[in-house]
Amino acid sequence: MELRQLVSFYHVARLRSVSKAARTLELGQPTVTTHLRKLEDDFEITLFDRIKRPIQLTSEGSTLLELVIPVVQAVDTLKTQMDYSETRGSFVVGAYPDLVLHHLPPGIQAFSKQYPDVRIQLMARPYTPLMRLLKSGEVDLAFCAPPPADDPTLEFRELFRYDVVLMTPPGHPLLERDPISLQDLAPWPLILSGPESLTRQKVEQELRNRGATCDVVLSLDDTGSIKRYVETGMGVAVCNDFTLHHEDHNRLGVVRLDHIFESSVIGICTLKGKFMGQAVRNFIDVLSEEMRGFHADLAGWDHPKVNGRSTSKAK
Numbered sequence: 001m002e003l004r005q006l007v008s009f010y011h012v013a014r015l016r017s018v019s020k021a022a023r024t025l026e027l028g029q030p031t032v033t034t035h036l037r038k039l040e041d042d043f044e045i046t047l048f049d050r051i052k053r054p055i056q057l058t059s060e061g062s063t064l065l066e067l068v069i070p071v072v073q074a075v076d077t078l079k080t081q082m083d084y085s086e087t088r089g090s091f092v093v094g095a096y097p098d099l100v101l102h103h104l105p106p107g108i109q110a111f112s113k114q115y116p117d118v119r120i121q122l123m124a125r126p127y128t129p130l131m132r133l134l135k136s137g138e139v140d141l142a143f144c145a146p147p148p149a150d151d152p153t154l155e156f157r158e159l160f161r162y163d164v165v166l167m168t169p170p171g172h173p174l175l176e177r178d179p180i181s182l183q184d185l186a187p188w189p190l191i192l193s194g195p196e197s198l199t200r201q202k203v204e205q206e207l208r209n210r211g212a213t214c215d216v217v218l219s220l221d222d223t224g225s226i227k228r229y230v231e232t233g234m235g236v237a238v239c240n241d242f243t244l245h246h247e248d249h250n251r252l253g254v255v256r257l258d259h260i261f262e263s264s265v266i267g268i269c270t271l272k273g274k275f276m277g278q279a280v281r282n283f284i285d286v287l288s289e290e291m292r293g294f295h296a297d298l299a300g301w302d303h304p305k306v307n308g309r310s311t312s313k314a315k
Helices: 003-015 018-025 029-043 060-087 097-114 128-137 198-210 224-233 279-292 306-308
Strands: 092-093 119-123 142-144 155-163 165-166 190-192 215-218 236-240 255-256 264-271
Touching: 003 018, 003 029, 003 060, 018 029, 092 097, 092 128, 092 279, 097 119, 097 142, 097 224, 097 279, 128 142, 128 155, 128 198, 128 264, 142 279, 155 279, 165 198, 165 224, 190 198, 190 224, 198 236, 215 236, 224 236, 264 279
Parallel strands: 092 119, 092 142, 190 215, 190 236
Antiparallel strands: 142 264, 155 264, 165 236, 165 255
16 A cells, blocks of 8 residues: 555545546546555455446445545645745855855845745855854855865865966066966065965965965955955955956956966855755755856956966856
8 A cells, every 4th residue: 555545545535536536636547546446455445336426435435535534634734844845944055255245146046036935144254164164054055165075074066166366456567477486476465365265275385385485464355355455556466266257357467376276166065964955955956057167257357478378268
């Protein structure tokens, strides 16, 4: 005996018609008939008097119907609750500040149109705090770089790749160096993201590896503010190319540093084994569709050498 057989029996008994029950259940009439036959075989009884029209329950069928009604109603209630969990609920999303500002809004807008009653809370944080928030369960998912390779508690789904770049004021002398090295940055004031940023950690590690030192004059997690101070001439900055946007073309000079730093990845990070409700899974699907395959477009920057190198990667 299977639950679907009881559901078919319930609807046939209620509608007194196999064909009407089949239409209600969106099944073929032979399927519903098979369900009834299997029930009769399992219980060794006859459920309907098929001679009369419309068909009538036998006494055994009436007894079974009384027992089946609460079961089917419970199933309907369960389905309603599952549908509710898909269109209602709340969850917490963590992401880098630049992703929150520029990359998440289109996907969140698309998701909110489809699921207007789901509440999303956003937390903008650098890499290291995001890892802590994920492991503590304070955020349900995070848009960030991959977790440490030796951490088996976190799962990751790639969305797009990115590179590290140098940002300077337009016409800066560093734009004429090819290739540029980290030692070339030493004479210039340097602006970096905060110490808990993955890019900041990569830059400092590479400086140590090469025995180079730089004068860090400003540390900010907001790349928008970093760009503003670069534009004023306070220093040059090492940032990620996905933080660059069309309106920056006339404000900044840009040089790729992918000969120094390997490309990295932005994706969705979650805590392994953490329960994800349907609303969260729907959100991941929508945002993945919106963000997967993004490429920073570095074509059109002032520095001609950058144009030559970047067009091979820009899409």
